[in-house]
Amino acid sequence: MKNLLTLNVADTQVLYNMNDNGCVELSLYPAGFSPATGGREQLSPVAEVKIRGDAATGGFGGGRTMRFGGSAGRFRYQSQTVEDHRIVTVLADDRGYELKHILIWYDDCPVFAVHAEFTNKSQAPVTLDFMTSFILGGLAGYVQGDAYERLNIHRYRSAWSAEGRHVCESVEDLVLEHSWGGGLMRAERFGQVGTMPVRGWHPFVALEDKGEGVFWRAQLAWSGSWQMEFVRYSGDTLSMDGGLADREFGHWSKVVVPGETFVAPEAFIACRKGTFDELCQRLLKIQEYRLNVPSVEEDLPVIFNEWCYSWGNPKESELLAAADRLKGTPVKYLVIDAGWYKEEGKNWGNTQGDWIYNKDLYPDGLMATADRIRERGLIPGIWFEAEVCGNASHAFTDDVDLHLKLDGQPIYASGRHFLNLQLPEIRQKIDEKIVKFLKQNHLGYIKIDYNETIGIGCDHPDSIGEGLRKQVEGTHWFFRRLREVNPDLVIENCASGGHRLEPFMMSLTSMSSFSDAHMESEIPVIAANLHNLMLPRQCQIWAVLKPEYDDTKLRYILGGGMLGRLCLSGGITKLSDSQWSIVTEAMSFYEKIKDVIKHGESAYYPSVAPSWRHLRGGFALRRVSLDGKKAIAYFFAFNDAPQSLALELPEGNWTVADRFGDGGAVCNGHFVTLTPTAPMSCLILSMLNA
Numbered sequence: 001m002k003n004l005l006t007l008n009v010a011d012t013q014v015l016y017n018m019n020d021n022g023c024v025e026l027s028l029y030p031a032g033f034s035p036a037t038g039g040r041e042q043l044s045p046v047a048e049v050k051i052r053g054d055a056a057t058g059g060f061g062g063g064r065t066m067r068f069g070g071s072a073g074r075f076r077y078q079s080q081t082v083e084d085h086r087i088v089t090v091l092a093d094d095r096g097y098e099l100k101h102i103l104i105w106y107d108d109c110p111v112f113a114v115h116a117e118f119t120n121k122s123q124a125p126v127t128l129d130f131m132t133s134f135i136l137g138g139l140a141g142y143v144q145g146d147a148y149e150r151l152n153i154h155r156y157r158s159a160w161s162a163e164g165r166h167v168c169e170s171v172e173d174l175v176l177e178h179s180w181g182g183g184l185m186r187a188e189r190f191g192q193v194g195t196m197p198v199r200g201w202h203p204f205v206a207l208e209d210k211g212e213g214v215f216w217r218a219q220l221a222w223s224g225s226w227q228m229e230f231v232r233y234s235g236d237t238l239s240m241d242g243g244l245a246d247r248e249f250g251h252w253s254k255v256v257v258p259g260e261t262f263v264a265p266e267a268f269i270a271c272r273k274g275t276f277d278e279l280c281q282r283l284l285k286i287q288e289y290r291l292n293v294p295s296v297e298e299d300l301p302v303i304f305n306e307w308c309y310s311w312g313n314p315k316e317s318e319l320l321a322a323a324d325r326l327k328g329t330p331v332k333y334l335v336i337d338a339g340w341y342k343e344e345g346k347n348w349g350n351t352q353g354d355w356i357y358n359k360d361l362y363p364d365g366l367m368a369t370a371d372r373i374r375e376r377g378l379i380p381g382i383w384f385e386a387e388v389c390g391n392a393s394h395a396f397t398d399d400v401d402l403h404l405k406l407d408g409q410p411i412y413a414s415g416r417h418f419l420n421l422q423l424p425e426i427r428q429k430i431d432e433k434i435v436k437f438l439k440q441n442h443l444g445y446i447k448i449d450y451n452e453t454i455g456i457g458c459d460h461p462d463s464i465g466e467g468l469r470k471q472v473e474g475t476h477w478f479f480r481r482l483r484e485v486n487p488d489l490v491i492e493n494c495a496s497g498g499h500r501l502e503p504f505m506m507s508l509t510s511m512s513s514f515s516d517a518h519m520e521s522e523i524p525v526i527a528a529n530l531h532n533l534m535l536p537r538q539c540q541i542w543a544v545l546k547p548e549y550d551d552t553k554l555r556y557i558l559g560g561g562m563l564g565r566l567c568l569s570g571g572i573t574k575l576s577d578s579q580w581s582i583v584t585e586a587m588s589f590y591e592k593i594k595d596v597i598k599h600g601e602s603a604y605y606p607s608v609a610p611s612w613r614h615l616r617g618g619f620a621l622r623r624v625s626l627d628g629k630k631a632i633a634y635f636f637a638f639n640d641a642p643q644s645l646a647l648e649l650p651e652g653n654w655t656v657a658d659r660f661g662d663g664g665a666v667c668n669g670h671f672v673t674l675t676p677t678a679p680m681s682c683l684i685l686s687m688l689n690a
Contacts, residue, residue, distance in 0.1 A: 001017050001018070001019050001043065002017065002018055002019075003015065003016070003017055003018075004016040004017060004018045004024060004077075004080060005080060005082065005087070007082070007087075008031045009105055009108060009109075009110045009112075010031075010108045010109065010110040011030060011031045011110060011272075011273075012028055012029070012030065012031060012110035012270070012271050012272070013028070013029045013030065013031045013032070013033060014026075014027075014028060014087075014103070014112075015027040015028070015029065016046070016080065016087075016089065017043060017138075018043075018077055019043050021073065021076065022075075022076030022077040022091075023043045023045050023073070023075075023076070023077075024043070024045065024046045024077050024080075024089055024091065024101075025043035025044050025045065025046060025135075025137040025138060026046045026101070026103070026135065026136060026137060027136065027137055027138040027139075028112075028136060028216060028269065028270070028271035029214070029271060030214060030271065030272070030273040033212075033214070033273075042233065042234035042237045043137060043138075043237070044135050044136075044137030044138070044231075044237060044239035044241075045072050045075065045091075045135060045137075046089055046091070046101045046135060046137075047075075047091065047099050047100075047101040047116035047131075047132055047135060048067060048068075048069075048071070048072050048075075048130070048131070048132050048135065048241070049071055049075075049097075049099060049118055049128050049130060049131045049132075050066045050069045050070075050071050050072075050128065050129045050130035050131075050246070050247075051070075051071045051097070051126055051127070051128060051129070052126075052127040052128070052129050052253070053127075054069060054070035054071040054074070055069060055070025056069055056070070057069045057185065058185075059183055059184040059185035059233065060184055060185055061185035061187060061233075063248060064185065064187040064189060065185065065187035065189055065229055065231055066129065066130035066246050066247070066248060067187070067229065067231045067233070067239075067241065068185070068231070068233050069130075071093075074093035074094070074095075075091040075092060075093050075097075075099050076091060076092065076093070077089075077090075077091060078090040078091060078092050078098075085104060085105050085106065085107075086102065086103070086104050087102070087103045087104075088100060088101070088102050089101040089102075089103075095122055096120070096121040096122030096123070097118065097119070097120060097121065097122065097126065098118070098119040098121055099116060099117070099118055099119075100116065100117040100118075100119070101114070101116050102114065102115055102116070102117065106286070106289045109285050109286070109289070110270060110271075110272075110282070111268060111269075111270045111282060111283055111285050111286045112268065112269050112270065113266055113267075113268055113286060114133065114134045114266070114267050114268075114269055115133050115134070115263065115264050115265065115266045115267065116131060116132060116133060116134075116243075116263075116264045117261055117262070117263050117264070118131060118256060118261065118262045118264075119256075119260070119261040119262075120256040120257065120258055120259065120260055120261075121258075121259075122258060123258055124258065125255050125256065125257045125258065126255070126256050127253055127254065127255050127256075127462075128253065128254045128255075128256060128262065129246060129247035129252075129253050130246035130247060130248075131243055131244060131246075131254075131262070131264050132241045132242065132243045132264065133220060133222075133241075133242055133243035133244070133264040133265050133266065133267040134218055134241060134242055134243070134267040134269055135239055135240070135241040136216055136218065136239060136240050136241070136269060137237070137239040138237070138238075138239070139151075139207055139216060139238045139239060139240065148172075148177075149170065149172060150209060150210045150211040151170065151171040151207060151208065151209060151210070151238075152168050152169065152170055152171070152207070152208040152210060153168070153169050153170070153171065153174060153188075153205065153206070153207055153208075153230065154166065154167070154168050154205070154206040154207075154208060154217075154276060155167045155169075155190070155201060155202075155204065155205055155206075156201065156202040156204055156529070156532075156533060157200070157201060157202075158198045158199065158200060158201060158202055158498070158499075158501075159199075159200070160496055160497065160499070160516060161497060161515055161516050161517040161520065161522075161526075162515075162517070162522070162526065162612060163198060163202075163497065163498035163499075163501060163514065163515050163526055163529075163530065164202065164498075164501075164526055164529035164530045164532075164533055165529065165612075166529060166532075168208075171230075171238070174188045174230070175188075176188060176230055176232050176238065177232075178232055182234060183233070183234050185231065185232075185233055186231070186232040186233075187229060187230065187231045187232075188229065188230045189227055189228075189229045189249060190227065190228060190229075191203070191225070191226045191227035191228055191242075191245050191249060191250070192225065192226060192245075193225045193245055193249070193250050193251070193455075193456055193457075194224075194225060194453035194454060194455055194456070194468075195223070195224055195450075195453045195454050195468065195471065195472060195475075196450070196453040196495055196496070196499035196500065197222060197223050197224065197226060197499070197500060197501075197502045197505075198495075198498060198499050198500065198501045198502060199453065199499050202219075202501065202502075202533055203219060203220035203221075203222065203226050203228070203242070203502050204217070204218070204219045204220075204533060205217070205218055205228045205230075205240060205242070206218075206276065206279065206280075207230075207240060208276065212273070213273050213274065214271065214272070214273050215271065215272055215273075215274070215275075215276060215279040216240070216269070216270070216271050217269070217270050217271075217279050217280065217283050218240060218242055218267055218268065218269045219267065219268045219283060219502075219503060219533075220242050220243070220265060220266075220267050220502065220503075221265060221266045221267065221268065221502060221503040221504035221507070222244070222265035222266075222472075222502060222504060223472045223475060223476070223500060223502060223504055223505050224244075224245075224468050224469055224471075224472035225244065225245035225249075225250035225251075225252065225457075225465060225468055225469075226242065226243070226244060226245055226250075226265070227242060227243070227244070227245045227246065227249050227250065228240065228241070228242035229241050229242065242267055243264050243265060243267070244264060244265060244465075244469065245465065247463070247465070250456075250457075250465045250468075251456050251457050251463060251464050251465040251468075252457075252463055252465025252466055252468075252469065253462055253463040253465065253466065254462050254463070254466050254469075255461075255462045265504070266504070268283055268286050268503065270282050270283045275603070276532075277532060277602065277603040277604060278601075278603075280531075280532035280533070281532070281601040281602060281603075284532075284534070284535055286503075287503055287506060287507070287534070287535050287538075288535065290503070290506075290507040291507070291535075291538075292483075292507065292508075293490075293510045294487070294488045294489065294490060294510070295488075296332070296379070296444075296488065296490065297490060297510045297511075299332075299594075300537055300565060300594045300597065300598055301330065301331070301332030301333060302329070302330045302331045302332065302333075302565075302566045302567070302568065302587055302590065303331070303332070303333045303335060303511075303540065303565065303566070303567040303568070304322065304326055304331045304333065304334050304335065304378075304567070304568045304569065304572070305335040305337055305447070305542070305567055305568075305569045306318075306319060306322060306334070306335065306336060306337055306569065307337035307338070307383075307518075307569055308518065308519065308542075308544045308569040308570045308571075309322060309569060309570060309571060309572065310337075310339070312337075312338055312339035312342070312348040312349075313339055313361070314336045314337060314339055314340050314361065315360075315361040315362075316361060316362050316363070316364075316369045316372075319334065319336065319369065319373065320369075320372055320373070320376075321573050322334065322572055322573060323372075323373050323376040323378055324376065325572050325573055325580075326376070326378060326572070327376045327377055327378070328377065329584065329587055330587045330588075330590065330591055331378065331568065331587070332378065332379055333378065333379050333380075333381050333444075333445045333490065334373050334378045334379070334380055334381065335380075335381035335382070335383065335445055335447055335492075336380065336381065336382045336383060337383040337447065338352075338383050338385075338449070339358075339361075340357055340358060340361060340362075340366070340382065340383070341354065341355055341356060341357055341358060342358055343358070343392075344358075344360065346392050347392065349390065349415070350390035350391050350392040350393070350415045350416070351390050351392045351393050352384075352385045352388060352389060352390045352393060352416075353388065353389025353390055353393035353394075353395035353396060354389075354393045354394050354395055354433075355384070355433045355434065355437065365441075366441045367440065367441040367442055370441055370442040370443055371442055374442065379444040379445055379490070380442070380443050380444065380445065381443060381444065381445025381446060381447060381490070381492075382438070382441075382443050382445070382446060382447070383446075383447045383449060384434055384446060384447070384448055384449070385448075385449045385450065385451060386430060386434055386448055386478065387418060387419055387421065387450060387475060387478070388416040388417065388418050388419065388450075388451075388452070389403075389416060389417050389419065390415055390416050391412075391415045391416065391417075396416075396417055399419075399425075399426075399429075400417070402419065402420055402423055402425055402426050403417040403418060403419060403420060404417070404418040404419070404420050404454055404458040404459075404467075404471065405458060405459045406454075406455070406456075406457065406458050406459060406464065407459070408459065411454050411455065411458060413452045413453070413454070413455070414451065414452045416451075416452060418452075418454050418458075418471075420458075420471070420474075421471055421473075421474025421475060421477065421478060422470050422471065422473075422474050427474075427477070427478075427481075430478060430481075431481065431485075434446075434482075435481055435482055435485045435486070436485060438482070438485075438486055438489065439485060439486055444486075444488065444489060444490060445489070445490040445491075445492070446482065446489060446490070446491055446492065447492040447494055447513075448479070448491065448492065448493060448494060448509075449494045449495065449496075450494070450495040450496070450499070450500065451495070451496050452496075453499075454468065454471065456468075458471060476504070476508065479491065479493075479505070479508040479509065480508065483508075490510045490511075491508070491509040491510050491511075492509065492510065492511050492512070492513060492540060493505050493506065493508070493509040493511065493512040493513065494512070494513035495513075496516055497513050497514070497515040497516030497517065497518075498512070498513060498514055498515045498516070498526075498530075500512065501514075501530070501533065501534055503534075506534060506535070506538055509538075510538070511538050511539070511540040511565055512534065512538055512539065512540060513540050513542075514526060514527055514530055514539045514540060514541050514564060515527075515541075518542035518544055518569065519542075519544045521556075521615055521638075521680060522612040522613065522615060523541065523542070523557075523560040523561075524556075524559070524560040524563060524619075524634075524636045524682070525606075525608060525612055525615065525619070525636075526612075527539065527541050527560060527563035527564055528563060528604050528606070528619060528621050528634070528636075529604070530564070531563070531602040531604060531621065531623070532602070532604070536563065536564040536565075536597050536598075536600075536602070536623070537564070537565065537597055537598045538564075538565070539563070539564030539565060540564065540565045540567050541560060541561045541562075541563055541564045541565060541566065541567060542561065542567045542568075542569055543557045543558045543560065543561035543566060543567065543568055543569070543570075543586075544557065544569045544570040545557065545558075545568060545569070545570035545571065545572055545575060545579075545583060546570055546571060547571055547574045547575055547576070547579065549579075551578075551579075551582060552662055552677075552678050552680070552681050553680065554579060554582050554583075555582060555586070555660065555661045555662060555681070555682060556636075556661075556680055556681055556682045558582070558583065558586035558660075559586075559634070559636070559660065559661050559682035559683075559684050560636075560682070561586075561590075562586070562589070562590050562593065562597075562634075562660075562684060563621070563634060564597065565597075566586075566587070566590050568583070585660065586660060589658060589659075589660040589684070589686070592657075592658055592686050593632050593684070593686050595625070595630070596623055596624070596625045596630050596631065596632050597623065597632070599625065599626050600623045600624055600625050600626060600630075600631075600632075601623065601624055601626070602621060602622065602623045603621070603622050604619065604621050605619060605620040605621065605622075605645075605646075605647060606619040607619060607642065607645070608638070609640075614639075615638035615639060615680075616638055616639050616640040616641075617638055617640065617641060617642070618635070618636055618637040618638055618641040618642060618645050618676065619635075619636055619645075620633065620634065620635050620636075620645050620646070620647040620674070621633075621634040622634070622647055622648075622649060624649065624650055628650055628652070628689060629688065629689050630686075630687065630688060630689070631649055631650075631654065631686075631687040631688075631689070632684065632685070632686060632687070633647050633649070633665075633672055633674075633684070633685040633687055634682070634684050635647070635661075635663065635665075635674040635676070635682060635683045635684070635685075636681075636682045637663070637674075637676035637678070637679060637680070637681050637682070638679060638680060639679045639680065640679075641676050641679060643675070643676075644673050644674060644675050644676075645673070645674045645676070646671065646672070646673045646674075647671070647672050647673075647674070648670060648671055649670040649671070649672065649687070649689075650670060650689070651670050652669075652670050652689035652690070653669060653670075653689065653690040654667055654669070654670055654672065654687050654688065654689050654690070655667060655687065655688055655690060656672075656685050656686070656687055657686045657687060657688045658685075658686040659683065659684065659685050659686070660683075660684045661681065661682040661683035661684050662676075662677045662678060662681045662682070662683060663675055663676050663677045663681060663682075663683040664677070665683060665685055667687075672685065672687070
């Protein structure tokens with residue numbers, strides 16, 4: 001094995017090594033770290049494909065991984081170029097197939113965007129059954145000393161209204177120790193299949209070397225079926241990879257014709273010596289670089305969504321009453337949710353797809369309602385479930401030939417069909433009924449919901465997995481088209497709450513709904529976990545306000561919303577004057593801390609019992625400004641909370657500048673301790689470092 005390239009980006013060392021067979025491996029390490037190579041000959045290729053007809057994976061790997069199959073060994077090093085924060089490594093085999101691995105970084109930020117490209121330079125079509133977006137190699141064979149019982153794997157599970165549950169397991173628990181026979185395969189493959197990328201797992205993984213205090217992390221930017229793997233092959237060689245869900249896991253195969261290049265989805269990778277939270281905050285920096293939001297979003301305005309106000313009956317008179325109450329407050333957006341389009345005698349839940357406003361709800365037209373909302377100083381928004389049609393809509397029966405099919409039959413789930421977003425007829429309808437409709441009706445905000453997955457895939461000549469991938473590309477087209485026609489449009493990404501919380505969708509939108517747990521006590525726990533997976537400035541958290549709440553509950557609900565983008569809902573016109581004063585106090589406090597929400601780094605200190613539905617214990621979370629001069633200290637106490645909760649801030653002499661919620665707090669240098677006053681209560685501190 002020889003070193004092909006060593007490059008330092010800030011505190012991260014990028015290594016490309018190559019063996020005598022021309023196999024190139026990518027590794028990341030903290031700068032100055034000296035890996036123990038141990039004469040290792042088995043490398044993990046920097047990128048892999050599996051070409052149909054080549055030998056399958058051996059060593060009992062078939063069905064568990066497609067890594068190290070017959071295609072992998074045929075790709076050999078051709079060239080490598082380093083130019084302008086970009087490294088391109090070219091591999092090829094003797095049949096005329098080329099595989100490029102591209103690694104990019106921004107400024108001196110040690111977070112890397114990486115993907116692979118396959119080009120068919122032969123004279124005949126070729127079928128891919130597997131292709132990686134990234135592979136990080138040498139993760140166990142390079143650690144110093146004894147690697148046993150020191151490697152942990154971190155992941156985040158996800159379910160509806162329970163997005164982002166951190167799971168940490170040892171390599172031994174996942175049976176990823178090498179076998180006594182050495183050459184046999186050990187593999188842990190996980191992911192999700194369908195069009196809800198955060199269903200079961202977030203597309204995220206990290207490996208921790210407890211002995212060295214080093215973490216490696218990867219995150220996929222893809223909205224469809226995906227997979228990630230840990231593979232150990234030939235002794236101590238451990239690698240992690242990810243990309244599209246392959247033929248075995250996600251029913252995906254792709255025919256690449258002569259002259260065609262297929263580009264895999266992008267992934268983000270990073271390495272850091274420190275804590276898990278520090279690594280996660282580092283990787284979020286690349287999401288900052290990818291942000292593309294309208295100027296109105298730079299101030300992180302408060303949102304009001306009327307869903308828990310009208311419950312599917314958003315008539316103009318009630319909307320204007322809410323707008324009158326919100327006038328002059330930090331609320332900037334008033335979002336009309338589902339039901340504005342329902343036909344008389346039909347339910348809002350299965351009539352989406354025709355998108356004709358209900359004239360009984362808007363006697364003077366929807367544009368007139370939007371103008372009246374604007375007269376009150378608010379930007380009107382509206383809800384669409386744009387990629388489907390309900391079974392009571394005209395589109396459901398009239399346009400059935402334009403809907404996605406599986407085995408020749410329309411895909412039917414939860415009372416809806418799915419529009420085939422690759423078809424020009426569907427794109428034209430979406431352009432007229434949604435994209436241009438927004439401009440015609442003076443709407444400045446759109447909430448795009450998506451409340452079911454198409455499942456394993458849809459009909460396509462190559463494979464049903466490729467059909468699903470093309471449908472996802474159609475979704476991306478739609479989101480881009482919205483801003484092309486409406487450059488100042490604010491787009492909210494929602495999929496049954498949080499089922500599309502992946503980096504690519506977040507790069508196309510201003511905000512993402514964090515969860516559908518919009519009236520539940522676990523809101524703060526979900527929101528706190530998401531600080532390691534997405535930018536808080538893009539994390540829209542609901543605070544549903546009810547007249548029956550006492551003051552402590554009201555502050556708890558509002559405090560949860562301030563873990564990200566505060567979104568109000570509920571019966572705001574029915575609150576008493578004293579209750580409304582708590583709401584205005586919360587909004588005023590949010591205005592004081594939102595600069596740290598926008599730009600900062602978070603660390604989470606959980607002490608929460610296993611059940612999120614029956615919360616016990618409590619947690620603290622700190623978010624510190626990038627210059628270290630400001631901080632937000634969040635404290636949430638549940639049932640059976642400890643007598644006090646402690647939080648450590650960066651070195652300095654911290655003082656409390658302002659506070660919201662219940663409980664007592666004592667500062668001592670860079671430590672702050674909370675004494676809860678009641679179960680299910682919160683206290684949020686705005687802090688300054690003298």
